[in-house]
Amino acid sequence: MRVLFVVTSNPFSKDFLTLKMLVKALAPKAEVSVFFSGNGTYYIQRPGLEFFRELGVKFLFCAHSAHQRGILTHPEFFESSSTYNLSKLSTNFDKILVFN
């Protein structure tokens, strides 16, 4: 199964822990990707994301939103993407959950 989370809430909101628990439960039996847009792009600057990397979660972010927020550099495990790409990506996933 392929699951996509779309996160637009900031990384210090309640959604961070919810996302952590969901990914921990899903990662062993599903391919999990997370797309950050809006205020979700601040995850790029958040420490403590090793947990997700160790579980093999794929991180993508909307370059437009990041640029709007002055985020110009990103760790190598974040892949620069776009909302247009999200549109194409979404057809490949079985489930899409949104944290907003």
Added chain:
Amino acid sequence: MKKVVFVLKGDPFSWKCHESLRMGMAMGVSCEVGFIFIKDGVYALTNWKADELGIEGMDRLLENLEHVNLTAYVEDASLEERGIKPEELVIKANVVSFEDIKSILSRASAVFVW
């Protein structure tokens, strides 16, 4: 084609309103998007004079609606509660009941709530 639904319930003064329409239109490039304006979200389709407030409005986005696969819906009760007539809206949107909205949502494979 994947059916995706956006539900906008927040007022247009929040960045989320602009971001939701931007994301909905981008999704409309390769998905079938239903964009539902409900509660205070209906104000986004009125002439709320963003330029007088010095903030970015929705005009440029709304002008390009016809170029993407996005259908706009407005909840009738939300309009009525706010004294807005369908003909006052800045775009031609489908005025629907809450029952219609339920069936639109049930047909969607992903729902983005803003």
